[in-house]
Amino acid sequence: MTRSSIAFWAGAAVFLAAVFVMTQVVGNQYPFFAGYIILQFIALAVAWSILGGYAGYVNFGTSAFYGVGVYASVFLVKAFGAPLPLQILAGAAMGALMGLALGLLTLRMQGIFFSIATIALTIVIETAITNWRYVGGAAGIQIQRPEVTAPFDNYVQMLFFVQALLVVLAVAISRYIQNSWIGRGLQALRDDELAAECTGVPTLRLKLLACVISGALMCAVGAPAAMYLQYADPASAFNLNYSVSTLAMSLIGGTAHWSGPIIGAIVLATTQQLLTVTISSEVNVLVLGVMLVLFVVGAPDGIIGLIARLRGNRGKGEA
Amino acid sequence: MTLSDTQPPLLRIAALTKRFGGFTALREVSVDIRPGERFGLIGPNGSGKTTLINCISGAFRTEPGTVLFRGEDITPLKPHQRTRRGIARSFQIPRPFRSMTVAENLMVALDFAAHEHVSVGQRRDTMMSILEQMGLGSKANVSATQLSQVELRKMELARAMATQPKLLISDEAMAGLSSSEVDEVLDLLLSLASRDITIIMIEHIMQAVMRFSDRVMCLDAGRIIAIGTPSEVMADKHVQEAYLGT
Numbered sequence: 001m002t003r004s005s006i007a008f009w010a011g012a013a014v015f016l017a018a019v020f021v022m023t024q025v026v027g028n029q030y031p032f033f034a035g036y037i038i039l040q041f042i043a044l045a046v047a048w049s050i051l052g053g054y055a056g057y058v059n060f061g062t063s064a065f066y067g068v069g070v071y072a073s074v075f076l077v078k079a080f081g082a083p084l085p086l087q088i089l090a091g092a093a094m095g096a097l098m099g100l101a102l103g104l105l106t107l108r109m110q111g112i113f114f115s116i117a118t119i120a121l122t123i124v125i126e127t128a129i130t131n132w133r134y135v136g137g138a139a140g141i142q143i144q145r146p147e148v149t150a151p152f153d154n155y156v157q158m159l160f161f162v163q164a165l166l167v168v169l170a171v172a173i174s175r176y177i178q179n180s181w182i183g184r185g186l187q188a189l190r191d192d193e194l195a196a197e198c199t200g201v202p203t204l205r206l207k208l209l210a211c212v213i214s215g216a217l218m219c220a221v222g223a224p225a226a227m228y229l230q231y232a233d234p235a236s237a238f239n240l241n242y243s244v245s246t247l248a249m250s251l252i253g254g255t256a257h258w259s260g261p262i263i264g265a266i267v268l269a270t271t272q273q274l275l276t277v278t279i280s281s282e283v284n285v286l287v288l289g290v291m292l293v294l295f296v297v298g299a300p301d302g303i304i305g306l307i308a309r310l311r312g313n314r315g316k317g318e319a
Numbered sequence: 320m321t322l323s324d325t326q327p328p329l330l331r332i333a334a335l336t337k338r339f340g341g342f343t344a345l346r347e348v349s350v351d352i353r354p355g356e357r358f359g360l361i362g363p364n365g366s367g368k369t370t371l372i373n374c375i376s377g378a379f380r381t382e383p384g385t386v387l388f389r390g391e392d393i394t395p396l397k398p399h400q401r402t403r404r405g406i407a408r409s410f411q412i413p414r415p416f417r418s419m420t421v422a423e424n425l426m427v428a429l430d431f432a433a434h435e436h437v438s439v440g441q442r443r444d445t446m447m448s449i450l451e452q453m454g455l456g457s458k459a460n461v462s463a464t465q466l467s468q469v470e471l472r473k474m475e476l477a478r479a480m481a482t483q484p485k486l487l488i489s490d491e492a493m494a495g496l497s498s499s500e501v502d503e504v505l506d507l508l509l510s511l512a513s514r515d516i517t518i519i520m521i522e523h524i525m526q527a528v529m530r531f532s533d534r535v536m537c538l539d540a541g542r543i544i545a546i547g548t549p550s551e552v553m554a555d556k557h558v559q560e561a562y563l564g565t
Binding site for chain 2: 181184185187188190191192194195196197198199200201202203204256
């Protein structure tokens with residue numbers, strides 16, 4: 001194991017331990033409600049950037065994957081009373097299949113055409129779920145939470161911890177991809193697809209792989225949301241806001257490094273939570289737009305790019 | 320093509336036609352490239368040279384017509400599969416991986432196209448030795464966007480070499496270079512050819528083509544109008560007409 005791997009896993013362990021201690025110590029429920037949303041967006045942004053960042057294929061279908069994750073859980077709970085781990089696994093499996101199908105259908109298209117196809121996917125799936133009576137149709141469906149098990153004494157606290165686990169899983173996968181031959185191949189095809197092919201990179205297969213991994217993670221992240229809200233309806237589960245927020249978080253954080261989407265999601269999701277509480281939930285959408293515009297103009301490589309540039313300048317100044 | 324052939328051809332192009340809508344870019348092109356040959360490809364602008372290269376490297380699908388490489392029909396294969404079988408190319412307008420350093424550009428080739436499975440350390444050694452040969456040793460950790468035009472051309476050739484090709488196709492690697500830079504790149508290509516790599520060179524600079532090639536083929540409007548030794552082709556009436564007009 002290299003030194004940076006040891007540091008990474010030590011950091012992940014400290015993070016999980018801190019989250020766990022928090023669930024045992026903090027009595028107020030609000031931090032968990034808000035924290036769950038922030039963790040959810042971190043995991044979504046990290047998952048998104050595997051295809052959107054490394055491969056440069058901008059996916060507007062985050063809401064489709066997230067919503068399918070939500071409804072996979074709804075179906076499993078209603079049909080079989082499936083436990084949470086099974087809901088997440090089934091969500092991941094559905095996401096992987098969906099990623100494969102989406103990839104096979106659309107990854108031959110490049111650039112904006114791919115992005116448009118992913119928006120269409122969201123609308124198609126939302127329409128299908130809206131017309132599926134068994135899972136509640138347009139009116140939505142109430143979900144009963146089961147009893148919470150020790151060591152947690154509240155279901156939301158447990159979901160908070162589970163989401164933290166998903167964050168660590170997503171980040172570990174993203175980091176592994178970036179540092180491996182897969183990451184190098186994706187980076188090459190993002191820069192120049194034909195040159196990558198002619199250098200031996202199987203571009204379609206790598207894009208499919210990225211799409212499958214990214215999709216599986218997004219669905220897995222969506223799966224616990226049904227239990228979190230105890231309610232699901234198509235309009236909120238497939239809300240385009242998930243797609244836009246996730247994309248904005250990744251781009252604002254920077255997609256050149258696995259840590260970019262984490263930073264972007266923390267900054268943006270925290271700001272949104274604070275604004276929702278202090279001003280209104282409408283203002284946070286406005287802030288998202290303003291920040292996205294500011295970053296596209298002022299720091300196109302995101303916070304990560306900004307830091308790298310500042311460091312570079314300082315290095316030159318010293319030399 | 321020539322009757323004195325004893326070895327089977329490395330590359331056989333048979334009755335290859337390429338149409339773009341109503342426009343026929345290549346008409347029934349057939350040619351054999353022998354192992355170890357230095358093959359020059361010339362022709363006026365728009366005569367189909369780069370289209371032919373795209374058909375050989377797999378960037379374009381061809382129908383009808385076949386491309387055989389070392390006896391295998393590679394017509395249905397994708398570019399990366401052809402690269403792994405030993406066909407490498409450079410691009411007329413350099414296409415580096417811009418977000419990477421020079422070294423990383425070559426590592427992509429070594430990661431994906433190299434035939435034998437070797438350790439990361441060995442791959443780095445191979446990468447450095449290719450960069451040294453190409454005169455880019457000092458540029459290994461420089462971003463590909465910071466290279467000069469001649470360095471970009473060399474890096475394209477270096478990246479192609481890192482795929483360990485048997486056939487290297489150089490698409491106007493000397494376009495836009497000064498005469499001393501042309502000599503530099505030409506010497507590089509000649510040194511690669513001396514190491515058992517078959518090279519197809521597309522070039523407009525006749526001096527370079529004459530010095531480099533064992534054999535030259537001239538395309539005009541998608542047809543082969545002449546093929547033979549450099550001096551034969553230069554003396555050909557059709558070639559002179561194609562270049563100078565009648």
